[in-house]
Amino acid sequence: MFEYFPGNYVWNLGVVAALNSGGLIDEIDRACRPIREAAAHGSDAGTPDFLRAWTALTDQLVAQAEAAEKAGHTRTAGQLYFRATNYLCQAERMLAHSDPNRVPTYRRVLELAQKSFDLRDPRVSRVAIPYEGTTLPGYLSAAPATDDGPAPVIVLVNGLDSTKEHMYGSAHWEELAARGISCLMLDQPGTGEALRLQGLTARIDTEAWAGAAVDWLEQRADVDASRIGIVGWSLGGYYAPRAAAFEQRFALCVAWGANHNWGAVQRRRLEREGERPVPHYWEHVLWVWGHDDLDTFISFADDVHLDGVVEKITVPFLIAHGANDRQIPLEYAHRSYEQAVNSPRRELRVFTPEEGAAEHIGLDHLPHVSTYIADWVADTFAEPGAPRTQ
Numbered sequence: 382m383f384e385y386f387p388g389n390y391v392w393n394l395g396v397v398a399a400l401n402s403g404g405l406i407d408e409i410d411r412a413c414r415p416i417r418e419a420a421a422h423g424s425d426a427g428t429p430d431f432l433r434a435w436t437a438l439t440d441q442l443v444a445q446a447e448a449a450e451k452a453g454h455t456r457t458a459g460q461l462y463f464r465a466t467n468y469l470c471q472a473e474r475m476l477a478h479s480d481p482n483r484v485p486t487y488r489r490v491l492e493l494a495q496k497s498f499d500l501r502d503p504r505v506s507r508v509a510i511p512y513e514g515t516t517l518p519g520y521l522s523a524a525p526a527t528d529d530g531p532a533p534v535i536v537l538v539n540g541l542d543s544t545k546e547h548m549y550g551s552a553h554w555e556e557l558a559a560r561g562i563s564c565l566m567l568d569q570p571g572t573g574e575a576l577r578l579q580g581l582t583a584r585i586d587t588e589a590w591a592g593a594a595v596d597w598l599e600q601r602a603d604v605d606a607s608r609i610g611i612v613g614w615s616l617g618g619y620y621a622p623r624a625a626a627f628e629q630r631f632a633l634c635v636a637w638g639a640n641h642n643w644g645a646v647q648r649r650r651l652e653r654e655g656e657r658p659v660p661h662y663w664e665h666v667l668w669v670w671g672h673d674d675l676d677t678f679i680s681f682a683d684d685v686h687l688d689g690v691v692e693k694i695t696v697p698f699l700i701a702h703g704a705n706d707r708q709i710p711l712e713y714a715h716r717s718y719e720q721a722v723n724s725p726r727r728e729l730r731v732f733t734p735e736e737g738a739a740e741h742i743g744l745d746h747l748p749h750v751s752t753y754i755a756d757w758v759a760d761t762f763a764e765p766g767a768p769r770t771q
Contacts, residue, residue, distance in 0.1 A: 697728075
């Protein structure tokens with residue numbers, strides 16, 4: 382992948398994610414040039430520098446957006462707020478859980494995202510999903526097809542360190558909308574706003590919160606309840622298949638990165654094998670899962686796997702994985718595929734270095750993976766017995 386900071390995998394991942402989520406290379410270059418030296422000291426040590434540099438870029442874009450909005454140039458303002466949201470998301474993702482800047486930065490991300498919806502993407506709205514006495518935050522993209530009646534919908538779920546704002550920046554919801562499919566971008570327990578502001582930590586039995594999402598969607602007049610699918614990227618490649626295995630109302634499932642045995646990956650990371658997705662890694666992991674002791678957590682994490690689970694998936698199942706994924710071994714993609722023997726339509730798609738999208742969840746060429754998945758979802762929803770999407 383494009384490596385702006387030689388040897389700093391985590392920061393490079395942030396750069397390519399921002400570039401492939403609507404960022405502009407000139408803006409990102411201006412943010413990154415002052416912190417090249419800091420990058421050489423490792424991903425953990427330089428996170429305050431990363432935050433300062435990318436916040437400065439965000440501030441510049443927000444000032445431009447405010448001026449454009451004041452002048453009545455709402456389209457320009459919306460585009461600026463969109464990119465500002467993208468950049469600040471990447472900076473917030475780098476911070477340690479204990480960093481006092483983390484929550485204030487994330488609250489600002491929420492504010493900028495709402496401004497982007499209002500001015501750029503009015504079909505995206507903030508929603509709250511009832512869940513065990515509280516709610517799960519999400520963004521709902523109502524496809525234009527809903528103007529004419531109920532439409533299919535995808536529940537898009539996070540990984541270890543992403544948020545619904547990263548999903549918004551990815552524009553996967555736009556690809557789905559163009560194909561007549563709505564999208565619920567969900568901050569499930571252990572991710573995004575649910576973790577940062579509500580303290581909801583991750584759980585192994587993902588069908589609990591996934592079922593709550595289906596309950597909510599089934600009550601909406603603009604949703605075709607017979608065509609609700611679930612797509613999960615990164616650690617969502619564990620969350621989504623687990624949910625589809627035990628929540629029988631999902632019509633399809635996509636593992637956007639095959640996290641078949643996340644527990645085994647943690648033991649490898651203890652031995653410094655493979656790359657880590659974020660700085661301050663173990664602090665982040667314990668926060669996500671609600672643990673405070675690493676030894677105890679590692680034993681707990683042994684149960685975060687899909688052996689004996691994917692066999693229970695009885696709906697179409699796509700596994701999309703990068704051939705050069707430095708976080709999650711390619712062998713896990715094959716294992717999920719081989720064990721999904723009861724899926725009526727299972728597919729393994731491995732993205733190669735020659736075509737791009739070979740890194741973790743295809744972040745090095747994200748639109749390539751996104752459109753492939755959107756086409757697969759549309760084709761699957763349009764199989765015999767279901768009306769064809771656009």
